[in-house]
Amino acid sequence: MLLIHDVHKTYRQAVEPTLQGLSLQFPRHCIAGLLGPNGAGKTTTISIICGLVNADGGQVEVLGLDTATQLAQIKQKIGVVPQSIALYPTLSAQENLEYIGKLYRLPNKILREKISHYLQLFGLEKNAHKAIRHYSGGMRRRANIIASLLHDPELLILDEPTAGVDVQSRNMILEFLRDYHRQGHSILYTSHLLEEAQQLCEEVAIIDHGRLLVQGNPAALMQLHQCLSLEQVFLHVTGRGVRD
Amino acid sequence: MRVLATLLNEWRLFRRDLAGMVLLFLMPLGLTVVMALIQDAPFREYRDYVFDVLWVDNDGGPMAAKLHDALSSGQFRLIDTVSGRRLDSTALRNLVQTGDYKMGIVIPAGISAEVVNSANQVANEMSKSTGAVGKLPARDTRSLTIAMYFDPVSKQAMKLSLLNAIDKQLTRTQAEMILGRLSDKLASLDSTQQTRFNLQEKLQAVGVREYSTGNAKAAQLNTNSVQHNVPAWAIFGLFFIIIPIAGNMIREREEGSLMRIRLIPGSYYSIITGKLLFYVLLGIGQFYTMLLAGRLLMPLLGLPALYMGHAPLALLVTVTMIALTATAYGLLVGALFQTPNQALPFGALSIVILSAIGGIWVPVEILPAGLQQLAKVSPLYWGLDAINNLFLRSGGFATVWKPLLILLGYTLVFVALSGWIEQSRRR
Ligand SMILES: Nc1ncnc2c1ncn2[C@@H]1O[C@H](COP(=O)(O)OP(=O)(O)OP(=O)(O)O)[C@@H](O)[C@H]1O
Ligand SMILES: [Mg+2]
Numbered sequence: 001m002l003l004i005h006d007v008h009k010t011y012r013q014a015v016e017p018t019l020q021g022l023s024l025q026f027p028r029h030c031i032a033g034l035l036g037p038n039g040a041g042k043t044t045t046i047s048i049i050c051g052l053v054n055a056d057g058g059q060v061e062v063l064g065l066d067t068a069t070q071l072a073q074i075k076q077k078i079g080v081v082p083q084s085i086a087l088y089p090t091l092s093a094q095e096n097l098e099y100i101g102k103l104y105r106l107p108n109k110i111l112r113e114k115i116s117h118y119l120q121l122f123g124l125e126k127n128a129h130k131a132i133r134h135y136s137g138g139m140r141r142r143a144n145i146i147a148s149l150l151h152d153p154e155l156l157i158l159d160e161p162t163a164g165v166d167v168q169s170r171n172m173i174l175e176f177l178r179d180y181h182r183q184g185h186s187i188l189y190t191s192h193l194l195e196e197a198q199q200l201c202e203e204v205a206i207i208d209h210g211r212l213l214v215q216g217n218p219a220a221l222m223q224l225h226q227c228l229s230l231e232q233v234f235l236h237v238t239g240r241g242v243r244d
Numbered sequence: 245m246r247v248l249a250t251l252l253n254e255w256r257l258f259r260r261d262l263a264g265m266v267l268l269f270l271m272p273l274g275l276t277v278v279m280a281l282i283q284d285a286p287f288r289e290y291r292d293y294v295f296d297v298l299w300v301d302n303d304g305g306p307m308a309a310k311l312h313d314a315l316s317s318g319q320f321r322l323i324d325t326v327s328g329r330r331l332d333s334t335a336l337r338n339l340v341q342t343g344d345y346k347m348g349i350v351i352p353a354g355i356s357a358e359v360v361n362s363a364n365q366v367a368n369e370m371s372k373s374t375g376a377v378g379k380l381p382a383r384d385t386r387s388l389t390i391a392m393y394f395d396p397v398s399k400q401a402m403k404l405s406l407l408n409a410i411d412k413q414l415t416r417t418q419a420e421m422i423l424g425r426l427s428d429k430l431a432s433l434d435s436t437q438q439t440r441f442n443l444q445e446k447l448q449a450v451g452v453r454e455y456s457t458g459n460a461k462a463a464q465l466n467t468n469s470v471q472h473n474v475p476a477w478a479i480f481g482l483f484f485i486i487i488p489i490a491g492n493m494i495r496e497r498e499e500g501s502l503m504r505i506r507l508i509p510g511s512y513y514s515i516i517t518g519k520l521l522f523y524v525l526l527g528i529g530q531f532y533t534m535l536l537a538g539r540l541l542m543p544l545l546g547l548p549a550l551y552m553g554h555a556p557l558a559l560l561v562t563v564t565m566i567a568l569t570a571t572a573y574g575l576l577v578g579a580l581f582q583t584p585n586q587a588l589p590f591g592a593l594s595i596v597i598l599s600a601i602g603g604i605w606v607p608v609e610i611l612p613a614g615l616q617q618l619a620k621v622s623p624l625y626w627g628l629d630a631i632n633n634l635f636l637r638s639g640g641f642a643t644v645w646k647p648l649l650i651l652l653g654y655t656l657v658f659v660a661l662s663g664w665i666e667q668s669r670r671r
Contacts, residue, residue: 050507075509086500086507088253090260095253102249103508103515131260147504 001155001186002026002049007058009044009210018044019055019210026203028063031177031187033201035194035234037243041210042190043083046159050080063155063186079153083160083190085140086147089133093124093143096132097150104151111150118146122172138169145173156180158189162196174200198230206237213237250518251525257492258526264488268530272481276534279477280547284469295406298336298348298393299324305356307421314413322349333391340393347398347406350391358388359418363425370426380425390414470542474550475631476604478534479624482570483595485527489519489574490587498583520571527567528560553634558641562634562648566627569651572658573623579662579669598622623654 002025009019019041026032034042047053049062051071060067062074087096094115101111119125122142127135132143145161158177162170177200181187191197197204198218205215214221214237218230227233258264297315299322301308316322324331326339336348364380371379392410394403496502505515538550553559577594581587599605601615602622611619619625626647633643 052503052506072509075507080507082500082503084500084503086504088257088496088501089499091253091256095256099249099253100504100508103246103505105245148507 001028001030001063002032002188003059003061004045004049005059007045007048007060008056009041009048009053010056017210019048019058022058022207022210022212024205024207024212024215026186026188026205029181029184029186030202031181031189031200033197033204034188034190034207035192035197035204035230036190036207037238038192039243040208040238042207043159044210045207046080046157046188046190049074049157050078051075076151077153078155078157079148079151081145081148081156081158081161083163085132085144087132087140087143090131092129092131093119093135093146094128096143097147100147101150106150114150115146118149121176122146138165141165142169142173145176153185155186155188158187160190160192162191162193170196194231194234195229204230206234208238246514247518247521250515251522254492254519254522258488258522261488264491267484267487268481268526269533272477272484272530272534273537275481276474276477276537277541277545280469280473280538280542281545283473284547294319294321295347296321296323296345298322298326298331298339298345300331300333300336300348300350302333302353303351303355304353307356307359307417308351310417310420311351311413314417315410318409318413320409337393340395343395343397346395346402348393349410350393352388352390354386355388355390358386359421360425361385362418363422366422367425468548470538470547470550471635472607474534474538474542475635476628478531478538479566479627479631480595480599480604481534482527482531482566482627483573483599483624484592485523485530485567485570486574486577486591486595487588489523489571490578490581490591491584493575493578494581494584494587516575520568520575523571523574524564524567527570528563531563531567551635553638555634555640558639558644559631559634561641562627562630562644565648565651565655566630569623569627569655569658572655572662575662576658576665579665595624599624601625603628623651626650626654 004025005023007019007022008017010017022041022045034045036042044053048055048060049067051067051074055067063077065074065077067074087093088099091099097115097119098111101115106114115128116125119128122145124139124142124146127139132140135143141161141164145158148156148158156177161173161177165173174196177187177189189197189200201218203216204218204221206213214225214233216224221233222228222230225233225236227236297320299312301312301324312322323345326335329335331339333350336350339345340348361382362385364382365385367380368382390410392407493502496505506512535550535552539552540549543549574591577587577591581590599622601618602608602624603611603619604624608616608619608625630644630647630651633639633647637643
């Protein structure tokens with residue numbers, strides 16, 4: 001579902017390069033985890049995949065489509081849940097979702113059904129008409145996810161979807177991701193919760209300083225590095241130094 | 245459909261922005277009313293106003309008396325006694341200096357004698373050239389001045405207009421006295437003793453009066469505070485639309501809703517169009533609200549009603565163009581700045597500056613030549629120019645196409661610049 005080859009990126013205002021020859025690949029129809037310490041380049045990688053940021057060099061293929069030439073098709077097939085809440089805070093969830101659905105050109109009837117289906121699924125139906133800024137952190141995260149699902153993306157990309165949410169919300173989100181995967185969709189997600197990634201992902205890639213360190217099935221990686229958990233593998237390959 | 249969805253979405257966002265609504269509708273309305281009321285006074289050019297003027301007469305002769313009569317029959321009330329005491333020059337100066345009275349006039353001793361002397365000189369000169377006999381007593385001219393004192397706080401414009409009024413009276417009184425002497429002299433030469441001709445009448449043989457260049461109504465409109473203020477401040481208020489536009493753009497960028505929009509394929513241009521359309525409609529609505537206030541509200545406040553020309557279609561096109569330019573400027577300000585704290589003060593201040601140089605505060609015609617050229621830099625100038633052509637000159641399309649073309653030019657430049665800035669931000 002994803003092929004990244006030798007991608008470089010240095011932000012204009014930045015001194016250090018963010019991605020320096022990153023290469024990795026994930027097969028179709030899997031739940032993949034993109035892991036790495038703060039500032040490793042996870043969000044940058046996702047931004048390049050969905051065309052928010054242009055890479056300086058290298059090649060990125062998403063679902064067999066090239067980001068350099070087929071961005072519009074890619075955007076139609078992927079759903080991206082940004083790390084920050086990308087919704088209008090003064091509008092209600094219903095209003096936000098209606099607008100986003102219309103921008104995806106969904107027919108009114110289908111859009112209405114989808115919105116009420118997902119609001120129910122994520123337990124937001126009672127608060128559908130409340131402004132997003134009056135939501136709790138967990139509710140915002142869930143609304144943020146729904147906004148990326150309305151157009152039935154083949155590949156769902158989530159940047160730290162479980163950051164800062166309580167156990168109940170997190171379980172709800174993870175349960176949904178498993179379900180969505182079972183329905184035949186691909187999922188790429190980032191997280192700092194390695195235990196969660198270990199349980200959820202079929203495939204993980206650990207990156208740091210804009211380079212791939214290791215990649216593979218969590219169990220296989222644990223075996224290879226003779227560790228008892230993915231977290232130990234992570235610490236083993238990225239070191240114990242604190243990141244800026 | 246996306247354009248409509250964006251339009252609806254902008255409306256939903258705006259509906260919740262109470263401060264924005266107040267800013268866009270109530271503030272310009274208040275401003276327009278206040279400005280029209282305040283500026284109504286100078287527009288009457290002190291004509292209906294009676295000024296209290298302190299008066300000290302050290303002369304006591306006929307010239308002073310004539311001047312006294314002439315001035316007090318006009319818009320001046322001459323006061324020579326304050327709290328039971330007769331004024332002298334020193335008391336007068338003090339009262340004006342402290343601001344208790346706006347101005348004072350001191351007539352020097354001997355001006356009547358001086359005028360008589362001048363008249364005699366002229367009469368003698370005439371007799372000599374006509375060969376008539378008899379000579380009136382005359383000596384060399386001594387120059388005397390009538391002293392005027394103004395409250396230091398008085399406006400230059402008021403001073404000028406009063407100085408002019410008094411100068412006119414003075415000239416006239418002097419002329420009357422000299423001519424009176426002459427006609428006396430002539431009468432003494434003429435044995436038939438015919439009745440003296442009316443000097444007052446002769447002096448008014450030629451007068452000045454303002455006539456309209458266009459239709460009869462226009463002359464009245466020119467000196468009408470509503471007619472000058474409502475369109476000017478409506479344009480000013482319309483440009484304040486940039487505050488919500490720039491604010492929303494920056495907020496969208498900060499809050500991430502812009503990111504969401506950019507994740508959706510091929511939606512960017514329909515979204516920009518939808519936003520532009522919403523704000524242009526909002527601007528048009530706001531402008532017509534101001535005009536309507538000029539028409540309906542101003543008469544309730546004792547001001548004349550706004551006359552809106554007779555080319556409603558040209559007016560609509562003009563207003564649309566102004567709203568489009570303002571919106572495009574908002575896009576530019578929103579693209580230029582990273583935070584509302586930078587954009588909003590800059591936006592507001594830039595409008596105040598552009599309006600000041602563009603002739604919103606004072607008519608461009610009274611500015612120095614350099615500033616008059618500078619005015620043309622301001623899009624507000626061209627907006628006001630077009631509206632004035634429609635309202636004051638009662639013009640139609642033919643009179644507004646040029647300023648509208650210039651506004652279109654501004655719009656294109658603003659949109660192109662903001663697009664370019666947004667593009668370069670992605671790197
Ligand atoms: N717009 C930008 N301009 C300049 N530098 C940037 C920009 N965005 C990210 N960076 C830099 O690039 C590096 C990688 O950032 P990125 O957000 O991709 O990391 P991340 O792996 O997502 O980190 P986190 O886990 O904290 O979300 C960081 O050092 C960051 O400072
Ligand atoms: Mg990140």
